[in-house]
Amino acid sequence: MFxxxxxxxxxxxxxxxxxxxxxxxxxxxxMPVGTQATVKAIAPRDLTELGATMILGNTYHLYLRPGDxxxxxxxxxxxxxxxxxxxxxxxxxxxxxxxxxxxKIDDQGVTFKSHLDGSMHxxxxxxxxxxxxxxxxxxxxxxxxxxxxxxHEYNVISMARTHAWAERCKAAHTRTDQALFGIVQGGVFxxxxxxxxxxxNALDFLGxxxxxxxxxxxxxAMLATIEWMDASLPEHxxxxxxxxxxxxxxxxxxxxxxxMFDCVLPTRLARHGAAFTHTGRINMxxxxxxEDDQPIDPGCACYACTTFTRAYIRHLLxxxxxxxxxxxxxxxxxxxxxxxxxxxxxxLADRFETFATGWLARxxxxxTTA
Amino acid sequence: MFxxxxxxxxxxxxxxxxxxxxxxxxxxxxMPVGTQATVKAIAPRDLTELGATMILGNTYHLYLRPGDxxxxxxxxxxxxxxxxxxxxxxxxxxxxxxxxxxxKIDDQGVTFKSHLDGSMHxxxxxxxxxxxxxxxxxxxxxxxxxxxxxxHEYNVISMARTHAWAERCKAAHTRTDQALFGIVQGGVFxxxxxxxxxxxNALDFLGxxxxxxxxxxxxxAMLATIEWMDASLPEHxxxxxxxxxxxxxxxxxxxxxxxMFDCVLPTRLARHGAAFTHTGRINMxxxxxxEDDQPIDPGCACYACTTFTRAYIRHLLxxxxxxxxxxxxxxxxxxxxxxxxxxxxxxLADRFETFATGWLARxxxxxTTA
Numbered sequence: 095m096f097x098x099x100x101x102x103x104x105x106x107x108x109x110x111x112x113x114x115x116x117x118x119x120x121x122x123x124x125m126p127v128g129t130q131a132t133v134k135a136i137a138p139r140d141l142t143e144l145g146a147t148m149i150l151g152n153t154y155h156l157y158l159r160p161g162d163x164x165x166x167x168x169x170x171x172x173x174x175x176x177x178x179x180x181x182x183x184x185x186x187x188x189x190x191x192x193x194x195x196x197x198k199i200d201d202q203g204v205t206f207k208s209h210l211d212g213s214m215h216x217x218x219x220x221x222x223x224x225x226x227x228x229x230x231x232x233x234x235x236x237x238x239x240x241x242x243x244x245x246h247e248y249n250v251i252s253m254a255r256t257h258a259w260a261e262r263c264k265a266a267h268t269r270t271d272q273a274l275f276g277i278v279q280g281g282v283f284x285x286x287x288x289x290x291x292x293x294x295n296a297l298d299f300l301g302x303x304x305x306x307x308x309x310x311x312x313x314x315a316m317l318a319t320i321e322w323m324d325a326s327l328p329e330h331x332x333x334x335x336x337x338x339x340x341x342x343x344x345x346x347x348x349x350x351x352x353x354m355f356d357c358v359l360p361t362r363l364a365r366h367g368a369a370f371t372h373t374g375r376i377n378m379x380x381x382x383x384x385e386d387d388q389p390i391d392p393g394c395a396c397y398a399c400t401t402f403t404r405a406y407i408r409h410l411l412x413x414x415x416x417x418x419x420x421x422x423x424x425x426x427x428x429x430x431x432x433x434x435x436x437x438x439x440x441x442l443a444d445r446f447e448t449f450a451t452g453w454l455a456r457x458x459x460x461x462t463t464a
Numbered sequence: 465m466f467x468x469x470x471x472x473x474x475x476x477x478x479x480x481x482x483x484x485x486x487x488x489x490x491x492x493x494x495m496p497v498g499t500q501a502t503v504k505a506i507a508p509r510d511l512t513e514l515g516a517t518m519i520l521g522n523t524y525h526l527y528l529r530p531g532d533x534x535x536x537x538x539x540x541x542x543x544x545x546x547x548x549x550x551x552x553x554x555x556x557x558x559x560x561x562x563x564x565x566x567x568k569i570d571d572q573g574v575t576f577k578s579h580l581d582g583s584m585h586x587x588x589x590x591x592x593x594x595x596x597x598x599x600x601x602x603x604x605x606x607x608x609x610x611x612x613x614x615x616h617e618y619n620v621i622s623m624a625r626t627h628a629w630a631e632r633c634k635a636a637h638t639r640t641d642q643a644l645f646g647i648v649q650g651g652v653f654x655x656x657x658x659x660x661x662x663x664x665n666a667l668d669f670l671g672x673x674x675x676x677x678x679x680x681x682x683x684x685a686m687l688a689t690i691e692w693m694d695a696s697l698p699e700h701x702x703x704x705x706x707x708x709x710x711x712x713x714x715x716x717x718x719x720x721x722x723x724m725f726d727c728v729l730p731t732r733l734a735r736h737g738a739a740f741t742h743t744g745r746i747n748m749x750x751x752x753x754x755e756d757d758q759p760i761d762p763g764c765a766c767y768a769c770t771t772f773t774r775a776y777i778r779h780l781l782x783x784x785x786x787x788x789x790x791x792x793x794x795x796x797x798x799x800x801x802x803x804x805x806x807x808x809x810x811x812l813a814d815r816f817e818t819f820a821t822g823w824l825a826r827x828x829x830x831x832t833t834a
Binding site: 130160168174384415 | 500505509530534546775786790
């Protein structure tokens with residue numbers, strides 16, 4: 095039901111296809127995030143037009159609203175949100191650990207306060223898997239702890255817990271139409287990352303998430319860690335660099351053997367008025383665009399860019415019209431999906447390294463230090 | 465460049481086509497309102513899919529932001545918002561008079577405070593026409609005063625001012641690719657309405673707006689007034705019942721010889737969670753719909769209804785996702801455009817009266833007393 099076929103590699107970069115019950119995912123792939131059973135502001139038919147294949151759902155949010163059991167009674171998340179293509183759900187761990195003051199962790203699981211009404215809830219590896227089975231995504235993730243990346247001592251303790259939880263997740267998982275991915279932790283420390291990779295590999299998951307990155311560590315530390323992961327994880331299984339969506343990080347991740355990426359960045363930036371362009375990010379609220387009759391990103395093929403001017407979109411953002419958020423979201427998501435498509439074609443043609451160098455140079459200073 | 469051809473009548477109802485420089489408008493027509501150069505939450509391509517032909521722009525809002533001169537430099541409103549179909553702009557009068565405490569009227573015009581920043585502005589008949597020429601809509605409206613409908617004494621004074629302003633608007637109007645419509649006022653008083661119709665008719669506009677209704681008067685008074693207007697206005701010119709969009713009012717208006725309608729109701733209701741259905745309005749936030757797998761309005765052909773369940777849309781509204789507002793807006797606008805299409809077909813087949821009776825009975829108690 096699941097397989098991962100690598101079509102071509104160029105140095106460490108890989109062009110592959112990941113087969114899932116809801117269709118094939120060409121990798122490298124950027125997965126838009128649909129936190130609350132919708133990619134913010136974008137309808138499923140628009141996602142299809144943008145070329146999205148696999149999208150994310152968030153276990154923490156969907157467990158609270160509308161509730162995973164309600165979703166199960168509606169036929170699962172695909173049916174509920176009318177996305178008949180692949181879906182991946184996270185484990186809820188990242189969100190719960192982001193609550194900081196509102197959660198308490200022990201070896202069995204995490205007790206936390208809902209950010210909505212302060213009600214108390216508990217997530218355990220078994221509960222996370224049960225929720226994810228109710229949601230019914232094609233790929234589900236092990237419940238893990240996401241610790242501060244630069245605290246070695248704490249990462250030793252936390253990693254051991256993540257490994258124990260991974261075993262429990264695997265034992266709890268019953269649905270054969272879902273691929274369970276393990277998650278490697280270990281902060282920015284080579285010894286811990288390699289130990290974590292060995293422990294997680296031993297459980298023989300169908301794919302691997304690289305967790306705990308893009309959460310405040312330096313760009314150099316992140317890239318070094320990804321390289322250790324590339325060297326430690328089996329080649330023939332997909333590698334999912336969790337929570338990463340900055341264009342330069344996507345390119346640098348692919349160059350270091352990563353296959354899957356997700357991030358709220360394109361839709362979040364859109365709501366703040368920032369747009370990706372081939373020469374870097376621009377803020378569309380800027381007065382400089384008031385009478386600019388160019389598209390957001392000249393050459394871009396998305397509906398926003400082939401139809402509207404910067405002047406019009408700036409106006410929409412300025413007067414707080416929903417259409418502005420919609421067009422910005424469309425464009426930013428399209429930008430990352432388009433980038434991944436170009437990356438894949440470049441790998442297939444053995445010109446990814448050239449492509450990456452040119453692309454990063456054009457994108458400029460908002461690149462590796464962003 | 466403009467003509468109004470009546471294809472068929474059934475009693476007082478009329479099926480016609482209104483030719484404009486940006487295309488034909490089949491009437492009776494409901495015109496979605498695009499206050500700030502966008503129909504709220506709906507992209508132009510979606511409007512086309514919904515069957516929208518003519519849409520509205522608001523002079524007051526566009527004058528303030530982004531400014532009519534900026535729009536003119538962008539090539540006009542059609543070009544700015546990428547709506548290459550007919551547009552009608554109001555005169556700004558209604559919005560300015562709605563500011564109540566923030567405006568001061570004299571016979572020359574109105575001085576008002578911007579609702580945005582308190583800055584002082586002045587609208588006169590000449591200024592309103594100038595702004596509307598800058599915006600470049602196919603149909604533009606005379607600057608009129610919109611008085612409280614039940615104050616006879618004030619309506620006498622106000623009406624005379626509206627008539628004098630209509631003359632000045634006509635004199636100020638220079639663009640031959642725009643049809644200028646006169647507006648009849650006179651509150652809910654037969655003598656005043658008939659006098660106003662005579663005065664406005666005498667200026668030989670290309671069409672007539674019926675102003676000052678649906679602003680708090682009784683439904684009976686509104687319908688009676690429309691009947692007087694029908695009897696007083698020339699048959700061969702379009703009649704535009706301004707600001708009316710409740711489904712029952714559309715049917716009752718068509719039955720009384722009205723051709724054009726506009727209202728923010730469908731998009732405003734959408735943002736409040738209320739949906740039109742063939743059996744009356746429903747509030748989609750209602751807990752009753754939590755696990756309802758039907759579409760918003762069974763039988764409806766819009767994207768929202770052919771794709772999603774009430775349960776899903778309720779969830780989106782509940783968690784305040786933009787997609788919820790989008791789908792609700794699509795549905796409500798579709799509902800009114802679809803209704804007008806069915807009305808037109810019924811008139812052409814001499815079965816409008818039967819259609820109207822059946823439709824209103826099914827729609828139920830939210831009808832004529834809504």
